[in-house]
Amino acid sequence: MKALLMSGGLDSSALAWWLRPDLCVTVNYGQQAAKGEMAASTAICNAIGLAHQKIEVDLSSLGSGTMADKAPAAGGSAAEFWPYRNQMLVTLAAMLLMPQGVKEIMVGSVSTDRHTDGKAIFYRALDRTVSLQEGSLRVTAPARKYSTPKLLKMSGFPYDLIGLTFSCHVYEYACGQCSGCIKHRQCVEDAYGASPGGAV
Ligand SMILES: [Zn+2]
Known part of the structure; x- marks a missing residue:
């Protein structure tokens, strides 16, 4: 079984449409936008x-930056x-899904991700770390x-x-x-044109 880590954003939604995983999982970890991400993910999964x-785990006390409504982290x-x-x-997704027999967790990182934990070298290391443990679960992007x-x-989303x-x-x-939100708007315009079918 393959699972997709889903935030309800453009990247994970497009991957859900493209690859049709056996299941999608959304995490409310106490981020400011959690309710929006959960509602969007639920709506997309229902639609397709x-x-x-x-998963609901409140880690907001450990967050930094705008997603946690806190001061930015040093570095x-x-x-x-x-x-x-x-x-x-x-x-968190692996803890939920490995016991269910899931063998692969897919994440929605794309080439323009700025953070180190969205890059190939990070996912190679994470895949190695997770897959050498019980369950041999793979992590792919x-x-x-x-x-x-x-x-x-x-x-074709x-x-x-x-x-x-x-x-x-x-x-x-x-x-x-x-x-x-700004990136969302720019990417939709780039992919579909500014006014596709006059709908925007
Ligand atoms: Zn916004």
Whole structure:
């Protein structure tokens, strides 16, 4: 069985459409946008007919930066930097899914990810660390070589479902102003054109 770590953003939604994993998992780890990510992930999975599981673990006391509504971490790479976030998410998903027989966890990192924990060298190390343990679970990032617009086009993700996706870093509803919302808008324009079918 293959699972996809899903935030409800463009990248994980496009991967869900493209690869149709056996199940998707969304983590509420106490991030500011958790309710929005959970609602978007649920809506996308329902729309395309994929099983969806949820994890609720409040780690907000350990967060930093805008996603935690806290001061930035010393040494952080961007305002939204949350220390050790991706290894935390993969570990939580693996703790839930390894006992269910899941053999692969896919993550939605893309080529434009700025953080070190979104890059190939990190995922090679994480895959090695996780897979040598019981369950031999693999960690993959199938879209790591593609930009978000390229992934949207290549996957054939329908424009009609874009309205269900959610990329805000700071609120339950898309604020339109944070780096997540701005990137979301730019990527949709790049992938579909500014006014596809006059719908925007
Ligand atoms: Zn926002």
